[in-house]
Amino acid sequence: xxxxxxxxxxxxxxxxxxxxxxxxxxxxPEMLKDLRAMLGELEDDPNVRVIILAGQKRAFxxxxxxxxxxxxxxxxxxxxxxxxxxxxxxxxxxxLTKPVIAALSGYVLGGGLELALAxxxxxxxxxxxxxxxxxxxxxxxxxxxxxxLPRIVGPSRAMALMFTAERIDARQALAWGLVDxxxxxxxxxxxxxxxxxxxxxxAPLSLAYIKKLVHLASNTDIETGMAFEASCHAILRxxxxxxxxxxxxxxxxxxxxxxx
Ligand code: CO8
Numbered sequence: 001x002x003x004x005x006x007x008x009x010x011x012x013x014x015x016x017x018x019x020x021x022x023x024x025x026x027x028x029p030e031m032l033k034d035l036r037a038m039l040g041e042l043e044d045d046p047n048v049r050v051i052i053l054a055g056q057k058r059a060f061x062x063x064x065x066x067x068x069x070x071x072x073x074x075x076x077x078x079x080x081x082x083x084x085x086x087x088x089x090x091x092x093x094x095x096l097t098k099p100v101i102a103a104l105s106g107y108v109l110g111g112g113l114e115l116a117l118a119x120x121x122x123x124x125x126x127x128x129x130x131x132x133x134x135x136x137x138x139x140x141x142x143x144x145x146x147x148x149l150p151r152i153v154g155p156s157r158a159m160a161l162m163f164t165a166e167r168i169d170a171r172q173a174l175a176w177g178l179v180d181x182x183x184x185x186x187x188x189x190x191x192x193x194x195x196x197x198x199x200x201x202x203a204p205l206s207l208a209y210i211k212k213l214v215h216l217a218s219n220t221d222i223e224t225g226m227a228f229e230a231s232c233h234a235i236l237r238x239x240x241x242x243x244x245x246x247x248x249x250x251x252x253x254x255x256x257x258x259x260x
Contacts, residue, residue: 003019004019004020004028004030004031004034005017005018005019005031005034005035005038006019007038010193010196011197011200012047012048012049012197013048013049013193013196013200014042014048014050014052015051015052015054015189015192016035016039016051016052016053016054017054017055017056018031018053018055018056018060018061019056021056021058021059023062023065024056024058024059024061024062024106024107025056025060025061025062025112026062026063026064026065026067027063027065027111027112027115028065029082029085032082032085032086032089033085035089036085036088036092039051039089039092039093039096042096042098043096043097043098046204046259048098049099049199049200049204049207050098050100050101050196050197050200051098051099051101052100052102052103052192052193052196053100053101053102053115053116053119054105054188054189054192055103055104055105055112056105056106057105057106058105058106058107059105059109059112060102060103060105060106060107060108060112060115060128061107061109061111061112061115062107062109062110062112063109063110063112063113063114063133063134064082064086064110064111066137069082083142083143086111086114086143087143087144090114090118090143091118093115093118094118094215096211097204097207097208097212098204098207098208099196099199099207099211100118100119100120101119101120101121101122101123101196102115102116102119102121102122102123103123103189103192104116104122104123104125104128104130104170104179104188105124105127105128105185106127106128106129107129107167108124108128109129109131109132109133109167110132110133110134110141110145111141113130113131113141113145114141114143115143117144117145117149117152118148120211121180121195122173122179122180122181123180123181123182123183123188124170124173124174124179124181124182124183125170125182125184125185125186125187125188126169126170126171126182126183126184126185127170127185128170128173128179129168129169130168130169130170130173130178130179131161131166131167131168132145132149132161132162132165133165134162134165135165136165140162141162146158146162149161149162149178151218152177152178153176153177153178157176170182181195201254202257203239203241203242203245203257203259204241204257204259205235205239205259205260206241209232209235209236212232213228213229213232216228239260240258240260241255241257241258241259241260244258245257
Protein backbone atom coordinates (compact mmCIF):
# COMPACT_ATOMS: atom_id res chain seq x y z
CA UNK A 1 0.00 0.00 0.00
CA UNK A 2 1.27 3.49 -0.86
CA UNK A 3 2.46 5.53 2.13
CA UNK A 4 0.98 9.01 2.04
CA UNK A 5 2.26 10.21 5.42
CA UNK A 6 5.81 11.03 6.48
CA UNK A 7 6.70 11.41 10.12
CA UNK A 8 9.67 13.36 11.49
CA UNK A 9 10.67 13.35 15.16
CA UNK A 10 12.11 16.74 16.06
CA UNK A 11 12.97 16.75 19.75
CA UNK A 12 9.56 16.70 21.43
CA UNK A 13 7.81 17.86 18.25
CA UNK A 14 6.51 15.50 15.58
CA UNK A 15 5.84 16.74 12.09
CA UNK A 16 3.43 14.67 10.00
CA UNK A 17 3.63 15.57 6.35
CA UNK A 18 0.95 14.59 3.85
CA UNK A 19 2.83 13.29 0.87
CA UNK A 20 0.67 12.79 -2.20
CA UNK A 21 1.98 15.56 -4.38
CA UNK A 22 0.74 14.12 -7.70
CA UNK A 23 -2.87 14.68 -6.56
CA UNK A 24 -2.16 17.85 -4.54
CA UNK A 25 -2.53 15.82 -1.33
CA UNK A 26 -6.16 14.85 -2.03
CA UNK A 27 -7.35 12.70 0.86
CA UNK A 28 -8.26 9.05 0.56
CA PRO A 29 -9.99 7.02 3.29
CA GLU A 30 -6.78 4.98 3.75
CA MET A 31 -4.72 8.14 4.23
CA LEU A 32 -7.11 9.38 6.91
CA LYS A 33 -7.15 6.02 8.68
CA ASP A 34 -3.35 6.05 8.74
CA LEU A 35 -3.37 9.58 10.12
CA ARG A 36 -5.78 8.53 12.88
CA ALA A 37 -3.54 5.60 13.81
CA MET A 38 -0.41 7.74 13.80
CA LEU A 39 -2.02 10.41 15.99
CA GLY A 40 -3.17 7.71 18.42
CA GLU A 41 0.45 6.59 18.83
CA LEU A 42 1.64 10.17 19.35
CA GLU A 43 -1.04 10.82 21.95
CA ASP A 44 0.20 7.84 23.97
CA ASP A 45 3.87 8.84 23.74
CA PRO A 46 4.85 11.14 26.64
CA ASN A 47 7.96 12.29 24.75
CA VAL A 48 5.76 13.92 22.10
CA ARG A 49 4.66 17.36 23.22
CA VAL A 50 3.44 19.10 20.03
CA ILE A 51 2.28 17.88 16.61
CA ILE A 52 2.62 19.74 13.31
CA LEU A 53 0.46 18.79 10.33
CA ALA A 54 2.09 19.88 7.09
CA GLY A 55 1.71 19.34 3.37
CA GLN A 56 3.67 19.97 0.21
CA LYS A 57 4.75 23.23 -1.38
CA ARG A 58 1.87 23.22 -3.91
CA ALA A 59 -0.79 22.06 -1.50
CA PHE A 60 -1.48 21.40 2.15
CA UNK A 61 -4.43 19.44 0.77
CA UNK A 62 -7.15 20.03 -1.84
CA UNK A 63 -9.61 18.00 0.23
CA UNK A 64 -11.41 14.79 -0.62
CA UNK A 65 -10.21 12.69 -3.51
CA UNK A 66 -12.88 13.54 -6.07
CA UNK A 67 -11.68 10.93 -8.55
CA UNK A 68 -12.23 8.18 -5.98
CA UNK A 69 -15.75 9.43 -5.41
CA UNK A 70 -16.72 9.61 -9.10
CA UNK A 71 -16.06 5.87 -9.26
CA UNK A 72 -19.04 5.44 -6.92
CA UNK A 73 -21.35 7.01 -9.51
CA UNK A 74 -19.85 4.79 -12.22
CA UNK A 75 -20.66 1.67 -10.25
CA UNK A 76 -23.98 2.99 -8.86
CA UNK A 77 -22.83 2.32 -5.27
CA UNK A 78 -22.99 5.74 -3.72
CA UNK A 79 -21.64 5.34 -0.24
CA UNK A 80 -19.94 7.71 2.10
CA UNK A 81 -16.63 5.99 2.78
CA UNK A 82 -14.97 9.20 3.88
CA UNK A 83 -17.70 10.71 6.07
CA UNK A 84 -17.41 8.67 9.23
CA UNK A 85 -13.61 8.39 9.05
CA UNK A 86 -13.03 12.09 8.49
CA UNK A 87 -15.45 13.26 11.20
CA UNK A 88 -14.00 10.80 13.70
CA UNK A 89 -10.46 11.91 12.80
CA UNK A 90 -11.16 15.63 13.15
CA UNK A 91 -12.94 15.13 16.49
CA UNK A 92 -9.96 13.06 17.64
CA UNK A 93 -7.57 15.90 16.72
CA UNK A 94 -9.62 18.29 18.83
CA UNK A 95 -9.62 15.81 21.72
CA LEU A 96 -5.86 15.22 21.66
CA THR A 97 -4.21 16.50 24.82
CA LYS A 98 -1.32 17.98 22.78
CA PRO A 99 -1.29 21.16 20.70
CA VAL A 100 -1.71 20.58 16.97
CA ILE A 101 -0.36 23.16 14.54
CA ALA A 102 -1.50 23.22 10.90
CA ALA A 103 1.35 24.50 8.70
CA LEU A 104 -0.27 25.69 5.47
CA SER A 105 1.18 26.29 2.04
CA GLY A 106 -0.30 26.24 -1.46
CA TYR A 107 -3.89 25.01 -1.84
CA VAL A 108 -5.82 24.54 1.39
CA LEU A 109 -9.21 23.56 0.06
CA GLY A 110 -12.34 21.72 1.13
CA GLY A 111 -11.49 18.90 3.51
CA GLY A 112 -7.93 20.25 3.58
CA LEU A 113 -9.20 23.46 5.12
CA GLU A 114 -11.45 21.47 7.45
CA LEU A 115 -8.38 19.57 8.64
CA ALA A 116 -6.64 22.90 9.27
CA LEU A 117 -9.69 24.10 11.22
CA ALA A 118 -9.65 20.98 13.39
CA UNK A 119 -6.06 21.83 14.39
CA UNK A 120 -5.60 24.19 17.34
CA UNK A 121 -3.60 26.92 15.61
CA UNK A 122 -2.66 27.72 12.02
CA UNK A 123 0.47 29.15 10.42
CA UNK A 124 0.51 29.86 6.68
CA UNK A 125 3.18 30.94 4.25
CA UNK A 126 2.48 33.55 1.60
CA UNK A 127 1.69 30.91 -1.04
CA UNK A 128 -1.38 29.64 0.84
CA UNK A 129 -4.79 29.85 -0.85
CA UNK A 130 -7.71 28.89 1.34
CA UNK A 131 -11.25 28.11 0.30
CA UNK A 132 -14.28 25.86 0.29
CA UNK A 133 -15.05 24.76 -3.29
CA UNK A 134 -17.72 22.22 -2.27
CA UNK A 135 -20.62 24.24 -3.77
CA UNK A 136 -18.87 23.90 -7.16
CA UNK A 137 -19.46 20.17 -7.02
CA UNK A 138 -22.92 20.11 -5.44
CA UNK A 139 -21.68 19.40 -1.95
CA UNK A 140 -21.01 21.30 1.28
CA UNK A 141 -18.18 21.33 3.81
CA UNK A 142 -19.36 18.22 5.63
CA UNK A 143 -16.41 17.51 7.90
CA UNK A 144 -17.00 20.30 10.39
CA UNK A 145 -16.43 23.26 8.04
CA UNK A 146 -19.88 24.80 8.43
CA UNK A 147 -19.53 24.59 12.21
CA UNK A 148 -15.88 25.38 12.89
CA LEU A 149 -15.40 28.19 10.35
CA PRO A 150 -18.11 30.56 11.70
CA ARG A 151 -16.82 30.04 15.23
CA ILE A 152 -13.46 31.38 14.05
CA VAL A 153 -14.32 34.06 11.47
CA GLY A 154 -17.99 34.82 12.19
CA PRO A 155 -21.08 33.71 10.25
CA SER A 156 -21.13 36.19 7.35
CA ARG A 157 -17.49 35.72 6.35
CA ALA A 158 -17.97 31.97 6.66
CA MET A 159 -21.02 32.03 4.41
CA ALA A 160 -19.37 34.36 1.89
CA LEU A 161 -16.41 31.98 1.59
CA MET A 162 -18.66 28.93 1.17
CA PHE A 163 -21.27 30.60 -1.09
CA THR A 164 -18.71 31.88 -3.60
CA ALA A 165 -16.06 29.13 -3.40
CA GLU A 166 -13.55 31.98 -3.70
CA ARG A 167 -10.03 31.41 -2.45
CA ILE A 168 -8.47 33.89 -0.04
CA ASP A 169 -4.75 34.43 0.40
CA ALA A 170 -2.74 34.16 3.61
CA ARG A 171 -2.88 37.89 4.41
CA GLN A 172 -6.67 37.94 4.08
CA ALA A 173 -6.89 34.79 6.20
CA LEU A 174 -4.73 36.50 8.84
CA ALA A 175 -6.95 39.58 8.84
CA TRP A 176 -9.98 37.32 9.40
CA GLY A 177 -8.27 35.32 12.16
CA LEU A 178 -8.48 32.18 10.05
CA VAL A 179 -4.72 31.79 10.34
CA ASP A 180 -2.73 33.04 13.30
CA UNK A 181 0.64 33.74 11.70
CA UNK A 182 1.92 34.32 8.18
CA UNK A 183 5.53 33.67 7.20
CA UNK A 184 7.54 34.13 4.03
CA UNK A 185 7.59 31.47 1.34
CA UNK A 186 10.33 28.91 2.00
CA UNK A 187 10.37 29.46 5.80
CA UNK A 188 7.27 27.53 6.86
CA UNK A 189 9.04 24.38 8.10
CA UNK A 190 11.51 26.36 10.16
CA UNK A 191 8.99 28.88 11.52
CA UNK A 192 6.35 26.28 12.39
CA UNK A 193 9.01 24.21 14.17
CA UNK A 194 10.18 27.27 16.15
CA UNK A 195 6.58 27.93 17.16
CA UNK A 196 6.05 24.28 18.14
CA UNK A 197 9.26 24.24 20.18
CA UNK A 198 8.10 27.25 22.18
CA UNK A 199 5.00 25.24 23.13
CA UNK A 200 6.93 22.01 23.67
CA UNK A 201 8.94 23.64 26.49
CA UNK A 202 5.81 24.38 28.52
CA ALA A 203 4.15 22.14 31.11
CA PRO A 204 2.19 19.45 29.19
CA LEU A 205 -0.74 19.41 31.63
CA SER A 206 -1.09 23.19 31.33
CA LEU A 207 -1.35 22.88 27.55
CA ALA A 208 -3.77 19.95 27.75
CA TYR A 209 -6.16 21.76 30.08
CA ILE A 210 -5.89 25.08 28.24
CA LYS A 211 -6.84 23.28 25.01
CA LYS A 212 -9.81 21.55 26.62
CA LEU A 213 -11.05 24.76 28.23
CA VAL A 214 -10.70 26.93 25.13
CA HIS A 215 -12.58 24.39 23.00
CA LEU A 216 -15.25 24.27 25.68
CA ALA A 217 -15.56 28.08 25.61
CA SER A 218 -17.19 28.08 22.17
CA ASN A 219 -19.59 25.27 23.08
CA THR A 220 -20.93 26.18 26.48
CA ASP A 221 -22.31 29.03 28.57
CA ILE A 222 -19.89 31.15 30.57
CA GLU A 223 -20.94 29.87 34.02
CA THR A 224 -20.27 26.26 33.04
CA GLY A 225 -16.99 27.27 31.42
CA MET A 226 -15.85 29.20 34.50
CA ALA A 227 -16.74 26.29 36.81
CA PHE A 228 -14.78 23.87 34.64
CA GLU A 229 -11.84 26.27 34.51
CA ALA A 230 -11.79 26.41 38.32
CA SER A 231 -11.70 22.59 38.57
CA CYS A 232 -8.90 22.29 36.00
CA HIS A 233 -6.96 24.99 37.83
CA ALA A 234 -7.36 23.04 41.08
CA ILE A 235 -5.99 19.90 39.41
CA LEU A 236 -2.92 21.78 38.19
CA ARG A 237 -2.34 23.29 41.64
CA UNK A 238 -1.53 19.79 42.90
CA UNK A 239 0.61 18.78 39.93
CA UNK A 240 4.32 18.00 40.17
CA UNK A 241 5.02 20.28 37.22
CA UNK A 242 3.51 23.29 38.97
CA UNK A 243 5.86 22.83 41.91
CA UNK A 244 8.76 22.30 39.50
CA UNK A 245 7.85 25.41 37.49
CA UNK A 246 7.73 27.60 40.57
CA UNK A 247 10.93 26.17 42.08
CA UNK A 248 12.73 26.60 38.75
CA UNK A 249 11.64 30.25 38.62
CA UNK A 250 12.93 30.94 42.12
CA UNK A 251 16.16 29.03 41.46
CA UNK A 252 16.66 30.88 38.15
CA UNK A 253 16.95 27.71 36.04
CA UNK A 254 14.87 26.22 33.21
CA UNK A 255 12.09 23.91 34.46
CA UNK A 256 12.12 20.20 33.75
CA UNK A 257 8.51 19.21 33.14
CA UNK A 258 7.36 15.59 33.24
CA UNK A 259 3.67 15.98 32.44
CA UNK A 260 2.43 15.06 35.93
N1 CO8 B 1 -9.22 14.90 -5.87
C1 CO8 B 1 -8.45 14.14 -6.68
N2 CO8 B 1 -7.49 14.64 -7.47
C2 CO8 B 1 -7.32 15.97 -7.47
C3 CO8 B 1 -8.09 16.82 -6.66
C4 CO8 B 1 -9.08 16.23 -5.82
N3 CO8 B 1 -9.82 16.94 -4.95
N4 CO8 B 1 -7.68 18.10 -6.88
C5 CO8 B 1 -6.68 18.04 -7.79
N5 CO8 B 1 -6.45 16.74 -8.13
C6 CO8 B 1 -5.48 16.25 -9.09
C7 CO8 B 1 -5.85 16.64 -10.51
O1 CO8 B 1 -6.82 15.76 -11.01
C8 CO8 B 1 -4.52 16.55 -11.21
O2 CO8 B 1 -4.21 15.20 -11.44
P1 CO8 B 1 -3.81 14.73 -12.95
O3 CO8 B 1 -2.53 15.46 -13.22
O4 CO8 B 1 -3.65 13.25 -12.80
O5 CO8 B 1 -4.92 15.16 -13.83
C9 CO8 B 1 -3.53 17.04 -10.13
O6 CO8 B 1 -4.21 16.89 -8.88
C10 CO8 B 1 -3.17 18.51 -10.30
O7 CO8 B 1 -4.38 19.25 -10.36
P2 CO8 B 1 -4.68 20.30 -11.51
O8 CO8 B 1 -4.06 19.88 -12.79
O9 CO8 B 1 -6.16 20.56 -11.51
O10 CO8 B 1 -3.88 21.56 -10.94
P3 CO8 B 1 -4.23 23.09 -11.11
O11 CO8 B 1 -3.09 23.83 -10.50
O12 CO8 B 1 -4.62 23.41 -12.50
O13 CO8 B 1 -5.56 23.33 -10.21
C11 CO8 B 1 -6.91 23.19 -8.23
C12 CO8 B 1 -5.49 23.12 -8.83
C13 CO8 B 1 -7.48 24.57 -8.36
C14 CO8 B 1 -6.74 22.84 -6.73
C15 CO8 B 1 -7.83 22.16 -8.92
O14 CO8 B 1 -7.14 20.92 -9.00
C16 CO8 B 1 -9.13 21.92 -8.21
O15 CO8 B 1 -10.04 22.74 -8.29
N6 CO8 B 1 -9.27 20.77 -7.51
C17 CO8 B 1 -10.49 20.40 -6.84
C18 CO8 B 1 -10.51 20.94 -5.42
C19 CO8 B 1 -11.83 20.63 -4.73
O16 CO8 B 1 -12.90 20.79 -5.27
N7 CO8 B 1 -11.74 20.18 -3.45
C20 CO8 B 1 -12.88 19.90 -2.64
C21 CO8 B 1 -13.19 18.46 -2.66
S1 CO8 B 1 -14.67 18.09 -1.72
C22 CO8 B 1 -14.08 17.97 -0.12
O17 CO8 B 1 -12.95 18.18 0.18
C23 CO8 B 1 -15.05 17.53 0.91
C24 CO8 B 1 -14.34 17.14 2.20
C25 CO8 B 1 -14.80 15.85 2.77
C26 CO8 B 1 -16.10 15.98 3.46
C27 CO8 B 1 -16.58 14.67 3.90
C28 CO8 B 1 -17.99 14.75 4.29
C29 CO8 B 1 -18.64 13.46 4.38
